[in-house]
Amino acid sequence: MQIHLINPSDISFGAAVITPRWLYVLAAATPRHYGDPHIVDETLEQIDFDAIQPGDVVGVGIHTLNCLRGYEVGRAAKARGAHVIYGGIHTTLYPDEVFEHGAATAIVKGDGDRMWPVAIADVLAGKSKGVYEGGRIEGVDMIPARWDLLPRDRYMFASVQTVRGCPKHCSFCSVWRTDGQKPRVRPSDALIEEIVELRRMGFRFITLADDNFYPVTLSDLRMADRRADKTAYNRLKAIRDERFELMAQMAKLPPDMVFFTQITMEAAEDPEYLDAMRKARIKGALVGIESVTPEGLKDVYKDFNLAGDALAERLQQFQKNGVHVLGSFIFGLPSDKPATFDATAALAQQANVTLAQFVMLTPFPGTLDFQKWEASVGADVEHVDGIPVTRHWLIPKNRRPKVYAPHPLMSPDEIRSRTQGVWDNFYQLSLVWQRAQCVKSMKSKLAFVLISKLYRQMYANTGISTDSARHNKANRMARMLAKPLVKLFSASPMPQLQVPA
Ligand code: SF4
Numbered sequence: 001m002q003i004h005l006i007n008p009s010d011i012s013f014g015a016a017v018i019t020p021r022w023l024y025v026l027a028a029a030t031p032r033h034y035g036d037p038h039i040v041d042e043t044l045e046q047i048d049f050d051a052i053q054p055g056d057v058v059g060v061g062i063h064t065l066n067c068l069r070g071y072e073v074g075r076a077a078k079a080r081g082a083h084v085i086y087g088g089i090h091t092t093l094y095p096d097e098v099f100e101h102g103a104a105t106a107i108v109k110g111d112g113d114r115m116w117p118v119a120i121a122d123v124l125a126g127k128s129k130g131v132y133e134g135g136r137i138e139g140v141d142m143i144p145a146r147w148d149l150l151p152r153d154r155y156m157f158a159s160v161q162t163v164r165g166c167p168k169h170c171s172f173c174s175v176w177r178t179d180g181q182k183p184r185v186r187p188s189d190a191l192i193e194e195i196v197e198l199r200r201m202g203f204r205f206i207t208l209a210d211d212n213f214y215p216v217t218l219s220d221l222r223m224a225d226r227r228a229d230k231t232a233y234n235r236l237k238a239i240r241d242e243r244f245e246l247m248a249q250m251a252k253l254p255p256d257m258v259f260f261t262q263i264t265m266e267a268a269e270d271p272e273y274l275d276a277m278r279k280a281r282i283k284g285a286l287v288g289i290e291s292v293t294p295e296g297l298k299d300v301y302k303d304f305n306l307a308g309d310a311l312a313e314r315l316q317q318f319q320k321n322g323v324h325v326l327g328s329f330i331f332g333l334p335s336d337k338p339a340t341f342d343a344t345a346a347l348a349q350q351a352n353v354t355l356a357q358f359v360m361l362t363p364f365p366g367t368l369d370f371q372k373w374e375a376s377v378g379a380d381v382e383h384v385d386g387i388p389v390t391r392h393w394l395i396p397k398n399r400r401p402k403v404y405a406p407h408p409l410m411s412p413d414e415i416r417s418r419t420q421g422v423w424d425n426f427y428q429l430s431l432v433w434q435r436a437q438c439v440k441s442m443k444s445k446l447a448f449v450l451i452s453k454l455y456r457q458m459y460a461n462t463g464i465s466t467d468s469a470r471h472n473k474a475n476r477m478a479r480m481l482a483k484p485l486v487k488l489f490s491a492s493p494m495p496q497l498q499v500p501a
Pocket of ligand 1: 167168170173175176211
């Protein structure tokens with residue numbers, strides 16, 4: 001009997017940017033007496049179904065964008081006599097659908113770290129309960145990944161997770177609803193051990209795959225401090241202290257290490273935090289800017305962000321502390337107008353963001369926006385091949401319409417072409433080269449240009465384009481760039497590296 005863990009994908013690139021951490025966490029959660037799991041990341045290459053034998057257990061992790069391929073993999077595995085267990089965000093959101101379309105033997109909702117071995121044991125004993133509630137485990141219970149099973153030469157960046165959950169409630173995001181609003185912080189000692197293991201293997205670029213690396217703001221602390229009961233204040237303070245402890249330990253790691261994360265803009269008003277990030281060599285952060293207007297921020301319940309010149313200034317604070325910003329912007333918000341596109345492009349330049357992504361407002365399952373959109377289309381919903389577009393992820397890819405939130409002024413095509421225009425403008429070679437001056441050596445400048453181009457190909461053309469020729473070209477280009485980039489980002493292994501005292 002063999003355990004298999006599959007990350008489904010329709011497209012394989014031979015190499016990938018970030019290690020799919022969940023595969024290696026569940027590998028670690030697999031009891032050793034079953035042997036090492038067979039891990040397949042289909043973003044690298046497609047699964048060979050001949051490897052699956054009757055009686056095997058196949059774990060499939062799905063999110064909305066890859067669930068259809070996940071169901072195909074699950075059905076094929078079941079047809080070969082295997083037991084199929086699903087997990088992932090989409091499973092948590094649509095458990096019934098997974099049984100109906102994916103031939104599931106069982107599913108694990110929520111965090112799989114503790115419940116995965118229970119589900120395997122029950123399924124193998126013929127006593128599956130069907131649904132297993134993994135819940136939201138505390139940081140102290142999160143387990144380190146089995147990086148010893150990772151093919152080193154296929155990924156550019158390794159990943160660790162330092163905190164799960166986000167206290168905000170942005171309308172387009174499902175994180176706060178699936179991972180919860182209470183930040184669950186993993187103890188720094190365990191994190192450092194894992195990071196050291198990755199550096200020993202030759203990873204010097206590491207993504208901190210967090211929901212929000214700044215889970216407690218200064219104003220959260222001030223508000224809690226005003227209360228007579230100090231319980232909330234003490235809890236928040238403990239989280240903040242743990243963050244500083246982690247960054248202090250990171251600062252002691254080999255000087256060639258570089259970290260990236262995801263953070264809210266409020267961190268820029270916290271000089272002590274930014275300073276600790278600089279010392280910890282957190283050199284890049286995805287910042288959800290979303291909109292450059294106050295009305296747009298209100299649309300997505302993100303009015304804790306700033307707009308206009310104040311926004312540009314705040315983003316520059318990150319840069320001043322050596323943290324390059326990957327700015328994320330959303331187009332198609334109800335208050336957007338045609339002029340918003342140019343204003344956004346200009347702000348991205350003014351704020352000097354290093355990389356940027358421009359996405360169209362899409363009602364993703366699990367979000368407030370989706371709930372609102374689903375209710376608004378009601379029973380008259382359009383169907384494709386008998387499937388309502390409110391379940392568009394079940395429609396075969398070549399027939400699947402792109403679903404965007406309806407806009408009062410602009411058609412989806414207008415928003416799409418204007419969005420594409422902003423991508424084209426931001427990633428024109430002369431501007432990319434200008435931005436590449438943020439790194440020193442020629443090798444780093446070259447890496448910067450390549451990563452900018454790869455990012456643009458992977459996300460702009462494959463994400464928002466409806467033109468299949470553009471898709472195919474983008475996929476070919478991404479495939480071509482992926483392998484050389486893995487080489488460019490790898491470092492010599494440091495097998496003797498010790499965990500800092
Ligand atoms: S978008 Fe970011 S800040 Fe908003 S809820 Fe999601 S993770 Fe939190």
